Amino acid sequence: xxxLIAIGGSDAGISAALRARELDPSVDVxxxxxxxxxxxxxxxxxxxxxxxxxxxxxxxxxxxxDLEATGMNLRLDTWATDIDVAxxxxxxxxxxxxxxxxxYDELVVGTGAxxxxxxxxxxxxxxxxxxxxxxxxxxxTFALDKHLDERDSKSAIIVGAGYxxxxxxxxxxxxGLKVTxxxxxxxxxxxxxxxxxxxxxxELDSNGVEVVTDTTVNAIEKTxxxxxxxxxxxxxxxxxxxxxVLVVVGVRPNTELLERAGASLGAGxxxxxxxxMRTGLPHVxxxxxxxxxxxxxxxxxxxxxxxxxxxxxxxxGENALxxxxxxxxxxxxxxxxxxxxxxxxxxxxxxDAGGYSPLTVAASADDHKRYYPGAxxxxxxxxxxTRDGRxxxxxxxxxxxxxxxxxxxxxxxxxxxxxxxxxxxELDLSYTPPLGSPWDAVQAATQAWExxxxxxxxx
Numbered sequence: 001x002x003x004l005i006a007i008g009g010s011d012a013g014i015s016a017a018l019r020a021r022e023l024d025p026s027v028d029v030x031x032x033x034x035x036x037x038x039x040x041x042x043x044x045x046x047x048x049x050x051x052x053x054x055x056x057x058x059x060x061x062x063x064x065x066d067l068e069a070t071g072m073n074l075r076l077d078t079w080a081t082d083i084d085v086a087x088x089x090x091x092x093x094x095x096x097x098x099x100x101x102x103x104y105d106e107l108v109v110g111t112g113a114x115x116x117x118x119x120x121x122x123x124x125x126x127x128x129x130x131x132x133x134x135x136x137x138x139x140x141t142f143a144l145d146k147h148l149d150e151r152d153s154k155s156a157i158i159v160g161a162g163y164x165x166x167x168x169x170x171x172x173x174x175x176g177l178k179v180t181x182x183x184x185x186x187x188x189x190x191x192x193x194x195x196x197x198x199x200x201x202x203e204l205d206s207n208g209v210e211v212v213t214d215t216t217v218n219a220i221e222k223t224x225x226x227x228x229x230x231x232x233x234x235x236x237x238x239x240x241x242x243x244x245v246l247v248v249v250g251v252r253p254n255t256e257l258l259e260r261a262g263a264s265l266g267a268g269x270x271x272x273x274x275x276x277m278r279t280g281l282p283h284v285x286x287x288x289x290x291x292x293x294x295x296x297x298x299x300x301x302x303x304x305x306x307x308x309x310x311x312x313x314x315x316x317g318e319n320a321l322x323x324x325x326x327x328x329x330x331x332x333x334x335x336x337x338x339x340x341x342x343x344x345x346x347x348x349x350x351x352d353a354g355g356y357s358p359l360t361v362a363a364s365a366d367d368h369k370r371y372y373p374g375a376x377x378x379x380x381x382x383x384x385x386t387r388d389g390r391x392x393x394x395x396x397x398x399x400x401x402x403x404x405x406x407x408x409x410x411x412x413x414x415x416x417x418x419x420x421x422x423x424x425x426e427l428d429l430s431y432t433p434p435l436g437s438p439w440d441a442v443q444a445a446t447q448a449w450e451x452x453x454x455x456x457x458x459x
Contacts, residue, residue: 002027003255004320005078005090005104005315007257008434009033010042010304011306012110014061015313016320017072024321029072030102032092036076037138038067043306045141045184046167049148050174056141060415083107083261085281087385106283107322108273109258110313113251113289113304120159121219123247131227131244132220135164136251144246153243154178157229160248161188163336166200167355168246169209170339180210180240182229184249185425187213191334192395193381195362199397203341212240226327251304252311253290266292268302275326277316285320293440296329297348297356297392331358344408345394346416348382357386361452365444367402376402380445382421389420394445403435421446421453 004020004027006013017029030417033039039061044134047053057063064074075092079101082091089101114133117123126132128143131151135144147153156172158165161183172179181188181204187197188204188211200448204211215238217231223241252272255263263279263286266272270285273279275294279286291303291312308330318325350358360383379397384391394411398404414424424446431438439447 002105002321003103004029004106004108004317005102006031006108006110006317007090007349008110008288009038009076010040010110010112010288011033011309012112012291012313012316013108014039014067015310016108016285016287016317017067017318018233019314020321021072023323025071025316027321027347030075030104031067031072032075032078032102033092034077034079035137038064038074038076040138042138044138044203045135046164046171048141049144049168049171056138056145059138075284080257083109083257083281083284085261085284088283090100095280097321102246104283106285108277108287108313108316108320109279109290110286110287110309110316111254111257112286112309113256115247116250116252118217118249118352120217120247120249122221124234126220126222126227132222133244133246133314135246135248148175148246150323150456151243154244155180155226155244155370157182157227157240157242157245158248159220159229159245161211161213162190162248162250162456163334165246166204166336166338167304168248169204170207172246173207173209173379175386177243178208180212180242182215182217182231182240183213184216185209185213189336189343192343192397193349196379196381196395196397197342198325199337199379200343201339201340207339220247245433249288253302253304254340255290258284258286258290266302267300268292270302274301275315276319276324277312277327279317281288285316287316287400294327294329296331303330305332305334306432307333328416331410331412331415335402335405335408341397342400342404343395343397345393345395346408346412349381349393349395353385353392355392356392358383358392359386359449359453359456363445363448365441366437367398367441368436372433374401377408378402378404378441380441380448382445382449384421384449384453386456389422389436389453390422391419391421391446392417396445405442410440412443421449425450
């Protein structure tokens, strides 16, 4: 009987274990989890703080009992410390502090990523008891929840204005805190072009969030007045103090275990794998946020996304049983809700499209026929290759309810299939006046790109 060990209780590790048990119910699967919360939705944490998801147990994709019912063995509060590649053994530290060697036939490593500290002085020495928080695990969730319950906090500073930072700005605002959001770049949500990111910023402004851009945070200090964040704003000294600080400035791949075992590191410092998630170490696979990503337009990159981790884990679990599955690649599709605005992107922007000849065109189109009540515009930026007309990417922002997520998925599908911008205009998309138009907003945007491209060719 094959014994598969998966390290990591989040998306990649659990997906690998589930796929293995699905394909062969006789396989012996052990999942080593560093905490007591396997298969919890970290992406759902902001909605717990906003009160939209209650209780916290609802964040579990599956309970421990559900997972064990599939036949896998969960080793909770168990820390993987070393891999003996030649002997095919995994060293672990048990909850009681004892150590153990677990033999395996195949090993899938899904250790994920760790919060980035971005070189901020003082961050290493401060924690939840001081009022300084990160948001990466259920333990972080409980620590922040305790802070909000036990202290009369009136203000919060969020360092970082990416997806989680924006979602937490909304959650804190709903909880009655005065929020200041600090962003290093010129606009929030740096995965969008500034022209669309400004729409998101306006929504934050209208909901009372103070957004401070072009600001680099260098230090965090606990003072008598609270937690002080200091740095530079457009070259000038900057400091702001609040009752609590949340730092969400990105992640770094957690590769220590595999690196010690001899695995190679690549893009972003993540573990190098082939399309089958093989590390090059015999019988060892890697998947998820600690692993490089194959991007269908860029090649190998580092792009940690939950959707990618699920897919990579599934491939690793299948191949650990002798399969030949391949991770088909990502196009970087992302979406976020910020109060009553939804922003999404997929594929490449001009600045990402080295090796292509990109042209980006802005467009705006109503989400459905204007004569039917409640129509709202969606703002688009479409990027295509001027050499062959191939679609390279799309960005879009609209009001909640305008089906932005559905429409970005149309672009993501087109990117996966390698369609041209013109071919997107030819797609047979659904239409009824309350929901769309004979030419969907997606196609109004791609037709705008086509017109601009033609004008450029004839100019």
